[in-house]
Amino acid sequence: GAVVSQHPSWVICKSGTSVKIECRSLDFQATTMFWYRQFPKQSLMLMATSNEGSKATYEQGVEKDKFLINHASLTLSTLTVTSAHPEDSSFYICSARSASSYNEQFFGPGTRLTVL
Amino acid sequence: QKEVEQDPGPLSVPEGAIVSLNCTYSNSAFQYFMWYRQYSRKGPELLMYTYSSGNKEDGRFTAQVDKSSKYISLFIRDSQPSDSATYLCAMLAGGTSYGKLTFGQGTILTVHP
Numbered sequence: 001g002a003v004v005s006q007h008p009s010w011v012i013c014k015s016g017t018s019v020k021i022e023c024r025s026l027d028f029q030a031t032t033m034f035w036y037r038q039f040p041k042q043s044l045m046l047m048a049t050s051n052e053g054s055k056a057t058y059e060q061g062v063e064k065d066k067f068l069i070n071h072a073s074l075t076l077s078t079l080t081v082t083s084a085h086p087e088d089s090s091f092y093i094c095s096a097r098s099a100s101s102y103n104e105q106f107f108g109p110g111t112r113l114t115v116l
Numbered sequence: 117q118k119e120v121e122q123d124p125g126p127l128s129v130p131e132g133a134i135v136s137l138n139c140t141y142s143n144s145a146f147q148y149f150m151w152y153r154q155y156s157r158k159g160p161e162l163l164m165y166t167y168s169s170g171n172k173e174d175g176r177f178t179a180q181v182d183k184s185s186k187y188i189s190l191f192i193r194d195s196q197p198s199d200s201a202t203y204l205c206a207m208l209a210g211g212t213s214y215g216k217l218t219f220g221q222g223t224i225l226t227v228h229p
Binding site for chain 1: 122124148150152157158159160161162165167204208215216217219220221222224
């Protein structure tokens with residue numbers, strides 16, 4: 001089946017630093033990748049959608065200068081949380097979709113970010 | 117009103133019970149319906165996806181869609197402790213939604229031996 005990996009699986013950083021999270025599709029080409037955020041005991045909230053080679057589309061209320069998304073290749077997308085603050089602490093999950101599977105998104109295992 | 121409503125539970129059942137999980141929605145544009153299972157501190161895993169109204173069965177899981185009532189269900193037969201997880205319904209509109217999923221809040225299920 002389609003496999004999506006994320007790195008790192010968890011990260012702890014100091015307030016004010018930037019953190020980069022990688023999302024990779026391991027056995028398929030991901031034309032579209034999605035980034036979600038999930039707070040404890042809450043559902044997934046879509047942050048942005050990125051298509052390979054183009055700028056990401058951010059959901060309302062998500063600061064694009066704070067959450068930088070790059071989808072440079074068909075197998076890699078990165079999310080950089082710039083100048084992280086404690087309120088950015090959350091579980092960040094990516095998903096990927098290939099051109100042939102419009103209806104199916106394959107999720108990564110998630111990255112737990114803790115900002116001190 | 118949220119586009120997708122799902123009772124967060126928690127739901128606790130004995131091993132072997134039949135579990136019924138439900139979601140309602142308000143957006144008529146939703147055409148595709150999914151159920152995901154999420155274990156603690158893990159990403160969601162796709163269990164079932166359906167397009168049309170009716171039932172779809174896969175092993176112990178049955179997904180049911182009633183578009184006229186805007187209501188979807190997931191049934192788990194012969195539930196096992198390993199089924200303990202959070203179950204999320206998700207919906208996808210057709211057309212130019214670019215695959216944007218809308219999730220329910222998730223129902224926390226515990227199956228005890």
